[in-house]
Amino acid sequence: MPQEKSGTEYDDAARNSRQSRQNIASVPAIEIKDLTIHREGQTVLDKVSLKIEEGQSYAIIGPNGGGKTTLLKSILGLIKPDSGFVKIYGESPAVNRYMLGYVPQFHTFDFSYPISVRDMVLTGRLGHIKGIRRRYSDEDRRCAEEAMKTLGILHLADRTLSDLSGGEQQRAIIARAIVGNPKVLLLDEPTVYVDSPTEEKFHDILVELHKKMTVIMVTHDIGVISSGVDVIACLNVKMFTHYSAEITSDMILNTYKCPVDLIAHGLAHRVLHDHSALESVPEHEHEEDTEISDRDKIRCGCTEHGGGQ
Amino acid sequence: MIDVIAELISAFGYEFFRNALLAGILASTACGIIGSFVVIKRMVSLTGGISHAAFGGVGLGYFLGFSPILGATVFCVATAAIIAKLRHIAHQHLDTLVGAIWAAGMAIGILLVYLTPGFAPDLYGYLFGNILLVPSSEIFFMGALLAAIIAITAIFYNQLLAVTFDEEYATVMNIASDKIIALLLIMTAVTIVMLIQVVGIILTIALLTLPAAIAREFTGRLDRMFYLSTILGIAFTTCGIFLSYTLDVPSGATIILIGAAAYIIALCAKTFCRR
Ligand SMILES: Nc1ncnc2c1ncn2[C@@H]1O[C@H](COP(=O)(O)OP(=O)(O)OP(=O)(O)O)[C@@H](O)[C@H]1O
Numbered sequence: 001m002p003q004e005k006s007g008t009e010y011d012d013a014a015r016n017s018r019q020s021r022q023n024i025a026s027v028p029a030i031e032i033k034d035l036t037i038h039r040e041g042q043t044v045l046d047k048v049s050l051k052i053e054e055g056q057s058y059a060i061i062g063p064n065g066g067g068k069t070t071l072l073k074s075i076l077g078l079i080k081p082d083s084g085f086v087k088i089y090g091e092s093p094a095v096n097r098y099m100l101g102y103v104p105q106f107h108t109f110d111f112s113y114p115i116s117v118r119d120m121v122l123t124g125r126l127g128h129i130k131g132i133r134r135r136y137s138d139e140d141r142r143c144a145e146e147a148m149k150t151l152g153i154l155h156l157a158d159r160t161l162s163d164l165s166g167g168e169q170q171r172a173i174i175a176r177a178i179v180g181n182p183k184v185l186l187l188d189e190p191t192v193y194v195d196s197p198t199e200e201k202f203h204d205i206l207v208e209l210h211k212k213m214t215v216i217m218v219t220h221d222i223g224v225i226s227s228g229v230d231v232i233a234c235l236n237v238k239m240f241t242h243y244s245a246e247i248t249s250d251m252i253l254n255t256y257k258c259p260v261d262l263i264a265h266g267l268a269h270r271v272l273h274d275h276s277a278l279e280s281v282p283e284h285e286h287e288e289d290t291e292i293s294d295r296d297k298i299r300c301g302c303t304e305h306g307g308g309q
Numbered sequence: 310m311i312d313v314i315a316e317l318i319s320a321f322g323y324e325f326f327r328n329a330l331l332a333g334i335l336a337s338t339a340c341g342i343i344g345s346f347v348v349i350k351r352m353v354s355l356t357g358g359i360s361h362a363a364f365g366g367v368g369l370g371y372f373l374g375f376s377p378i379l380g381a382t383v384f385c386v387a388t389a390a391i392i393a394k395l396r397h398i399a400h401q402h403l404d405t406l407v408g409a410i411w412a413a414g415m416a417i418g419i420l421l422v423y424l425t426p427g428f429a430p431d432l433y434g435y436l437f438g439n440i441l442l443v444p445s446s447e448i449f450f451m452g453a454l455l456a457a458i459i460a461i462t463a464i465f466y467n468q469l470l471a472v473t474f475d476e477e478y479a480t481v482m483n484i485a486s487d488k489i490i491a492l493l494l495i496m497t498a499v500t501i502v503m504l505i506q507v508v509g510i511i512l513t514i515a516l517l518t519l520p521a522a523i524a525r526e527f528t529g530r531l532d533r534m535f536y537l538s539t540i541l542g543i544a545f546t547t548c549g550i551f552l553s554y555t556l557d558v559p560s561g562a563t564i565i566l567i568g569a570a571a572y573i574i575a576l577c578a579k580t581f582c583r584r
């Protein structure tokens with residue numbers, strides 16, 4: 001496998017693109033450095049580093065127990081790192097997490113709670129509200145209606161959450177995540193439990209969201225990955241980052257031990273051929289995330305060409 | 310029949326009877342609010358732990374010669390605070406811990422009552438409640454506690470809702486979830502103290518959960534659950550007081566049996582309606 005053979009052409013392209021992006025946003029949306037987390041004496045995340053620029057979309061795949069949810073929760077500041085750090089727009093999660101929207105892994109909380117869809121979606125506004133009572137303003141209510149409209153559940157607004165179907169509940173949860181107009185949206189397997197017709201619409205919704213915000217998504221769903229993500233990261237305690245268009249089944253199978261269903265879904269079609277401009281670039285790059293500059297290379301190349309799709 | 314009604318009407322002439330009705334209304338209102346959270350958050354065993362720990366405080370009161378209800382208040386609030394602090398430990402551990410507090414509280418109480426020289430007056434009342442013996446001073450105390458619970462719930466309603474629905478998300482929304490949960494647990498402890506007067510330590514869980522559990526079957530909104538379970542609680546206590554007065558049977562047990570019967574009827578009605 002050609003690894004550290006990045007051509008100079010590519011290096012230049014990467015540098016140019018990085019410079020131009022620096023003019024727009026000098027701070028990355030999310031920066032994680034050497035994040036290590038232990039739980040119950042086990043290493044769940046081992047020196048994970050990544051940098052996600054504003055506007056990028058980032059897919060995280062990996063086996064069950066690989067630490068995907070743990071990674072998202074540490075970005076949210078819900079799990080404290082044992083070493084390393086997480087920064088959201090240059091600040092700690094506690095300071096800037098109001099900029100995030102979060103869709104938890106399905107059924108990790110109690111859907112039978114007596115609450116209307118509207119009230120549930122409104123709780124996503126609380127991060128913006130000051131004052132001891134945290135009362136909702138008309139603006140908050142308008143945003144909630146907007147979010148429910150986006151997800152196509154406005155007609156269900158005054159129904160009780162527990163009376164909704166699983167897919168409708170999932171839409172409500174996504175509405176809650178976007179109601180605060182987040183800059184970064186974290187989604188933990190958003191399409192699990194969703195039937196295929198709804199899944200189609202989900203992909204459209206996700207494509208729309210990609211346009212508006214930075215998206216980090218944990219998924220096993222190839223449909224989602226092909227709906228235009230810039231970077232694919234494979235997480236199995238350690239993190240491996242890929243240039244999205246170049247991921248091959250061999251890589252997944254041999255190197256990263258990612259779930260077999262990925263391969264079954266035929267990700268192998270998605271190779272380099274429709275990116276002829278990339279000929280000088282190695283067929284695929286992967287590495288243990290140890291050196292930042294190399295990771296930057298991967299990511300920059302990625303957005304550049306991904307953007308031209 | 311007419312005799313009974315006449316007797317009940319004349320009962321209103323007695324202060325103790327009016328006090329009993331008032332105490333029932335105050336405690337039921339606190340139950341309507343706090344019980345709803347207890348049922349939704351499945352904190353039933355946890356509240357059992359807090360209420361039984363109260364007996365340790367009752368025993369301490371007897372032993373050291375201060376008001377047993379003051380001892381109960383201190384023990385309840387302290388237990389709630391401990392649980393709030395330790396609740397992040399693994400769930401099965403918390404369950405065991407609650408069980409230990411439950412039993413240890415009772416054990417301390419039994420031991421201290423035994424060691425107290427002489428006779429412990431009203432001991433039976435603390436265990437099984439006697440609403441017909443609530444003094445006027447106690448009514449004002451209960452009224453103040455209830456006012457505090459209502460005010461705090463109104464002020465923190467949006468945060469309480471968010472935290473009890475999805476604590477992690479509430480934390481992401483920069484709500485101090487730990488503090489909100491601690492507040493809820495302390496309010497639960499205070500409610501339990503009020504309930505001990507009405508139905509006694511052993512039966513508090515029932516009055517705290519039965520009205521709310523029924524209300525939950527019939528509404529899908531937290532605030533409506535408050536109102537509905539308050540009304541139900543008032544109905545149970547009032548009926549229970551009348552019944553126990555006319556039949557001359559223990560009030561606490563009567564109230565709870567009415568509540569349990571209503572719960573079973575409600576469940577049957579619900580299943581029947583679904584068909
Ligand atoms: N609350 C917890 N306490 C202790 N260990 C935990 C806890 N939550 C997760 N773990 C452990 O951390 C590891 C990573 O879990 P995580 O939930 O991040 O995996 P995941 O990649 O999201 O898996 P899945 O695909 O099943 O959602 C697992 O080995 C799990 O056992």
Ligand SMILES: [Mg+2]
Nearest residue numbers: 068069105188
């Ligand atoms: Mg997970």
